[in-house]
Amino acid sequence: MPERDVALRPLRPADLGAAYALWQRSAPFDPVPPPVLAEKLWGDPAGLALAAEVAGALAGIGCGAPWEVPTEPAGRRSQRRGSVRLLAVAPEHRRRGVGSALLRTLADDLGRRGATSLRIGEAAPNYLTPGVDVRYEAAPAFLAAHGLRETGEAVNLGVDLGRDDWDTSDDEQRLAAARVSVRRASETDRPALAALLDAHWPAWQPEADCAMGNRPPTLHLALRGESAIGFAAHSATNAPLGWFGPMGTAPEARGLGVGAVLLKRCLADLKAEGHARATIAWAAALPFYERACGATVARRFRRFERAL
Numbered sequence: 001m002p003e004r005d006v007a008l009r010p011l012r013p014a015d016l017g018a019a020y021a022l023w024q025r026s027a028p029f030d031p032v033p034p035p036v037l038a039e040k041l042w043g044d045p046a047g048l049a050l051a052a053e054v055a056g057a058l059a060g061i062g063c064g065a066p067w068e069v070p071t072e073p074a075g076r077r078s079q080r081r082g083s084v085r086l087l088a089v090a091p092e093h094r095r096r097g098v099g100s101a102l103l104r105t106l107a108d109d110l111g112r113r114g115a116t117s118l119r120i121g122e123a124a125p126n127y128l129t130p131g132v133d134v135r136y137e138a139a140p141a142f143l144a145a146h147g148l149r150e151t152g153e154a155v156n157l158g159v160d161l162g163r164d165d166w167d168t169s170d171d172e173q174r175l176a177a178a179r180v181s182v183r184r185a186s187e188t189d190r191p192a193l194a195a196l197l198d199a200h201w202p203a204w205q206p207e208a209d210c211a212m213g214n215r216p217p218t219l220h221l222a223l224r225g226e227s228a229i230g231f232a233a234h235s236a237t238n239a240p241l242g243w244f245g246p247m248g249t250a251p252e253a254r255g256l257g258v259g260a261v262l263l264k265r266c267l268a269d270l271k272a273e274g275h276a277r278a279t280i281a282w283a284a285a286l287p288f289y290e291r292a293c294g295a296t297v298a299r300r301f302r303r304f305e306r307a308l
């Protein structure tokens, strides 16, 4: 039955306590500390965070933001996608149109701001999930009712950081013999990093920027001469959760062991920060991660999309 009394308003930082309480009991497969929830809700100046109230009580929360996705190297062309980052309705308010009111308003807002498609979760750099956790049973029917179609799967991998010391000195000596140097990136490496990303993964520039903004930068680089041939980052988003990624080795430098060294350097950082586990979010190349660091599938997600 439609919820006649649902009222939407902007969700403000002063609502964090209530939003966190609602999130904890409504989205049990996405436990996050309040600072991470705040980062998703308000961490993007172009985002919209909404509260749905019923009789003055918080019944649901949702937020979305546009995402400029480069479709060609060097950002020559891009596509503006809309992403719903978070959406949850308190169990006692479900099946009354609260989720629909939130989703419709977020989709309208994103469409008005030029987004041509809508996805759930996936966005960069500031996202929590690469889709909808398969354990949220109501979500597929709810999203189908709003015209979103399922487009595939995504996974997060987990790494037990206690299983190794992640020492890379021997491998780095081998790389040095092949004239490849490896180091934590610094400000002066930005042009070389940008050239690598422009050439191969322009969509990862925002996440790399976030990692470069950490102190010290949470990004490691492999170079041949002055050219960057590989990179790996961590803590670009969701830093309190121990998130690894993105990473990439230029096609001409693959097979040398560059990726494994860069990955392990990041895992060593995360272990030193006190994390017991690392999350490799939205992961492709599973066999690489399994071999390089014993990663296993930790969570599965369904991906959804519709045109706006």
Ligand SMILES: CC(C)(COP(=O)(O)OP(=O)(O)OC[C@H]1O[C@@H](n2cnc3c(N)ncnc32)[C@H](O)[C@@H]1OP(=O)(O)O)[C@@H](O)C(=O)NCCC(=O)NCCS
Pocket (backbone or CB within 6 Å): 001, 026, 027, 087, 088, 089, 090, 093, 094, 095, 096, 097, 098, 099, 100, 101, 120, 132, 136, 137, 138, 139, 141, 142, 143, 145
């Ligand atoms: C998914 C969720 C947001 C739906 O919120 P809601 O307020 O209950 O959704 P609505 O009442 O607006 O539902 C609209 C339509 O979606 C479909 N739907 C919603 N929940 C459903 C369910 N449990 N089973 C089958 N269909 C469902 C129905 O077609 C429904 O219309 P109807 O009630 O007239 O049949 C809510 O269940 C929730 O918070 N789940 C946990 C978090 C989550 O899954 N988040 C990801 C959301 S993308």
